[in-house]
Amino acid sequence: MHDDLTRFLCGTCARVHVLAQMSAITIASLVCGVAPPLAVTTPATTTPDATTTTPAGMVWIPGGEFMMGGVGALARPDELPRHRVRVDGFWMDITEVTNAQFAQFANATNYKTVAERPVDWEELKKQVPPGTPKPPEEMLLPGSLVFAPPSITVPLHDASQWWAWTTGASWRHPAGPQSDLVGKENFPVVQIAYEDALAYAKWANKRLPTEAEWEFAARGGLADKANVWGDEPVDATRCNTWQGSFPTNNTAQDGFVGAAPAKSFAANGYGLYDMAGNVWEWCSDRYLIDLYAQREFQLGAKGVTVNPTGPTTSFDPRHPGAPELRVHRGGSFLCNDSYCASYRPSARMSTPPDTSLAHLGFRCVRAKVDAVVPALSATPSAVDAESVPKPR
Numbered sequence: 001m002h003d004d005l006t007r008f009l010c011g012t013c014a015r016v017h018v019l020a021q022m023s024a025i026t027i028a029s030l031v032c033g034v035a036p037p038l039a040v041t042t043p044a045t046t047t048p049d050a051t052t053t054t055p056a057g058m059v060w061i062p063g064g065e066f067m068m069g070g071v072g073a074l075a076r077p078d079e080l081p082r083h084r085v086r087v088d089g090f091w092m093d094i095t096e097v098t099n100a101q102f103a104q105f106a107n108a109t110n111y112k113t114v115a116e117r118p119v120d121w122e123e124l125k126k127q128v129p130p131g132t133p134k135p136p137e138e139m140l141l142p143g144s145l146v147f148a149p150p151s152i153t154v155p156l157h158d159a160s161q162w163w164a165w166t167t168g169a170s171w172r173h174p175a176g177p178q179s180d181l182v183g184k185e186n187f188p189v190v191q192i193a194y195e196d197a198l199a200y201a202k203w204a205n206k207r208l209p210t211e212a213e214w215e216f217a218a219r220g221g222l223a224d225k226a227n228v229w230g231d232e233p234v235d236a237t238r239c240n241t242w243q244g245s246f247p248t249n250n251t252a253q254d255g256f257v258g259a260a261p262a263k264s265f266a267a268n269g270y271g272l273y274d275m276a277g278n279v280w281e282w283c284s285d286r287y288l289i290d291l292y293a294q295r296e297f298q299l300g301a302k303g304v305t306v307n308p309t310g311p312t313t314s315f316d317p318r319h320p321g322a323p324e325l326r327v328h329r330g331g332s333f334l335c336n337d338s339y340c341a342s343y344r345p346s347a348r349m350s351t352p353p354d355t356s357l358a359h360l361g362f363r364c365v366r367a368k369v370d371a372v373v374p375a376l377s378a379t380p381s382a383v384d385a386e387s388v389p390k391p392r
Ligand SMILES: [Ca+2]
Pocket: 240, 241, 242, 243, 252, 253, 254, 255, 256, 257, 258, 333
């Protein structure tokens, strides 16, 4: 019966998410050599006050202008065209939010994550074809999607081969009810839905980064580089990804079959850890696959998008039934160049806000002016191009 629910959920949520990963290599092959000319990241536009105390566990990311979008042959269509974006400075968590940090929040608030609640059929049925019958109650028990690698080679177009809906999976039991967090206090929290991340951020007097802020920070002050460390290709010393043949053989050459503890690999130029690989990180923006093309169409090739907060609608043809999709960035321990190179700072991915996954977490930011955390309703600025119609 769980297979049936897996199809329900995969058909609406995780399946497209993973299909997007898998299709990366195919899509990337279509865009070789089309990246615009290189540009230079400009100096900071804002700085923290001299009297401002650095928040614990955060680092100041100087604002500036940069070329947002994919560099090199692995860039996918949704990362293009590269275009000018300016962001103000902000504080950012040095690491992904850890299990220990999320436990502080959960213990203080008694918050229950989406995965710890029964599946809401009224919400789910909005994402499945009309007339889809309601699953049996036992299939709507709390749970989440767990990576369950097959023992034999499977076609990479069918993500249901390695994602399994698992009753009892949650951030407390990320690999299913038999798993726990003992000894993993410093690992990134996963099985976090978008609304869970928002709830934590509000409690912490922080917010999620916009995807522009996230990409600016991930680049670490390096302009026009394919990776957060430069143009050198990924290898097992750089970050936590998948080595071996996905999804059957994980050689863990980098030392980690699954997630790695925070700070297991070198920080980027801004002192941020795991901006490449390890676990995906939610951003605040809605996902729109051709957002960058629409920005260029509206502002021209030399136009500057300032502090973009994302479009007002979301759309991803890989996920046509989803009423809403949110962006996540950074890739994960499941990224492999055979189908996905999303450890790159420009890589974008979409997932419905009610979906949690075994490789999806987050980190937070705090702007200098965030004395009170603003609502994350994604209000476009006057000069950005985010209020664009849904493409057809
Ligand atoms: Ca690994």
